[in-house]
Amino acid sequence: MDIERLYSVFTSSRGVTTDSRTISEGELFFALKGENFDGNEYALKALELGACCAVVAEDSDAAKSGDPRIFPVPDTLAALQELARHHRRTVRVDGKPMTVIGLTGTNGKTTTKELVTRVLSAKYNVTSTRGNLNNDIGVPLTLLSIGPDTQIAVVEMGANHPDDILKLVGVCLPDYGLITNVGKAHLLGFGSVEGVKAAKGRLYDYLDARGGTIFLNADDPVLEEMAARRANLKVLRYGVRHWDAMVLPSDLSHPYLRMAIPQSVGGGEDPDCLLGLETHLSGSYNAANVCAAIAVGLHFGVSLDEAIGAVGEYVPSNNRSQMEKTERNILIKDAYNANPASMAAALDNLGSVVADSKAALLGDMRELGAESLNEHIAVVRRLRNMNLGLVCLVGEEFGKALEESGLRDEFRWFATSADLAAWLADNPLSGATVLVKGSRGIMMEKVIPSL
Numbered sequence: 001m002d003i004e005r006l007y008s009v010f011t012s013s014r015g016v017t018t019d020s021r022t023i024s025e026g027e028l029f030f031a032l033k034g035e036n037f038d039g040n041e042y043a044l045k046a047l048e049l050g051a052c053c054a055v056v057a058e059d060s061d062a063a064k065s066g067d068p069r070i071f072p073v074p075d076t077l078a079a080l081q082e083l084a085r086h087h088r089r090t091v092r093v094d095g096k097p098m099t100v101i102g103l104t105g106t107n108g109k110t111t112t113k114e115l116v117t118r119v120l121s122a123k124y125n126v127t128s129t130r131g132n133l134n135n136d137i138g139v140p141l142t143l144l145s146i147g148p149d150t151q152i153a154v155v156e157m158g159a160n161h162p163d164d165i166l167k168l169v170g171v172c173l174p175d176y177g178l179i180t181n182v183g184k185a186h187l188l189g190f191g192s193v194e195g196v197k198a199a200k201g202r203l204y205d206y207l208d209a210r211g212g213t214i215f216l217n218a219d220d221p222v223l224e225e226m227a228a229r230r231a232n233l234k235v236l237r238y239g240v241r242h243w244d245a246m247v248l249p250s251d252l253s254h255p256y257l258r259m260a261i262p263q264s265v266g267g268g269e270d271p272d273c274l275l276g277l278e279t280h281l282s283g284s285y286n287a288a289n290v291c292a293a294i295a296v297g298l299h300f301g302v303s304l305d306e307a308i309g310a311v312g313e314y315v316p317s318n319n320r321s322q323m324e325k326t327e328r329n330i331l332i333k334d335a336y337n338a339n340p341a342s343m344a345a346a347l348d349n350l351g352s353v354v355a356d357s358k359a360a361l362l363g364d365m366r367e368l369g370a371e372s373l374n375e376h377i378a379v380v381r382r383l384r385n386m387n388l389g390l391v392c393l394v395g396e397e398f399g400k401a402l403e404e405s406g407l408r409d410e411f412r413w414f415a416t417s418a419d420l421a422a423w424l425a426d427n428p429l430s431g432a433t434v435l436v437k438g439s440r441g442i443m444m445e446k447v448i449p450s451l
Helices: 003-011 039-048 076-090 109-120 138-144 164-172 193-200 202-209 221-228 284-299 304-313 340-352 369-384 396-405 417-426 444-450
Strands: 028-030 053-057 070-073 099-104 126-128 152-156 176-179 213-217 234-238 246-248 258-262 274-278 322-325 330-334 358-363 390-394 412-414 433-437
Touching: 003 070, 003 076, 028 039, 028 076, 039 053, 053 076, 070 076, 076 138, 076 164, 099 109, 099 164, 099 202, 109 126, 109 152, 109 284, 109 304, 138 152, 138 164, 164 193, 164 202, 176 202, 176 284, 193 202, 202 213, 213 221, 213 284, 234 284, 258 284, 274 304, 284 304, 284 340, 330 340, 330 444, 340 358, 340 369, 340 433, 358 369, 358 444, 369 396, 390 396, 390 417, 396 412, 412 417, 417 444, 433 444
Parallel strands: 028 053, 053 070, 099 152, 099 176, 126 152, 176 213, 213 234, 330 433, 358 390, 358 433, 390 412
Antiparallel strands: 246 258, 258 274, 322 330
């Protein structure tokens, strides 16, 4: 593949897309192929709709069309990734290579990415991953969205399989790394927690081989142990306990995460002087994510006051650590994903909330493999000891856990979130603080209109 020629096409285009249905005039179209679709079949249509060029598989019908705007390659996904890597290497800021921060972890990736972006934006032009486009397609698209004004890129990387992070760091070539945490998630793909550590640790491996720098949550012994194995890493530590920061109590008057940060964290001389931090995030588990964003900002010259202000302005979306007050209830919406670690953190948070009535509406935690039954039983047993006004569980895995634990009669169970939504419509819940959480595939957001 002639990467220089393809790069010339890219730089004269108005951007890159992989969706022929949303083509804008002048965009470069990549015809990707998946299990249930083949973009090569729509390449000529994309050109009709205004694409400046279509990158297609060299054995496709589109490649044989003779249209001069067709760019045939052996593998369109590999071409997309190589173009992104070339762009990342080519972009310069004041004559120097652009800075890229690579971010991964079991929980909190997207929230941390958003917070880091907000904090750095107080001083820099930042390009970061849109939404959670953090896979082998989303990462190159993020890099290719870097424009001439970008000074720092924040790239979120997700992983479901052992070699995913290894592939993604080979595309984004990070200068800095941050792992939020390592826990039980996607065990069906990783096999074990040790498999998760090895996979996420590929980010540390990449930086270790190059004498790179990581931001490390010093409160997390797993991350400390992982970093200690890699002798060439430069380590910048942060953490609630590490900084002697405080998470302040939440109640109905102050439902969001509040913290007190020592002024000395930002270089102040008085360690007893505390700065208040008010967020729009639900859950004390987000304190580590807030500290991560502040640490990144401080390293890049953002003042502590500016960082605290930026964090306070961030309002979460997409059912991630959101709190919403409806006409009848207060909702803690954390329905985008779920695994044992994030479920435990969410239940800890619910337990700490001061409220007259509390409820938990929980959907299955998916992709846990052989550990699934035991992990769901652990949640069920924990719920039994929480003295909640209402517990509703959704999905096949929770159904098995209720049967195995002998607790079927203690909780309400529903096969689908739609079934629970219908029940709530007939049995309205009022005056409660309600946690709504589950893996994405369970679609727990369907119950929110009934609350």
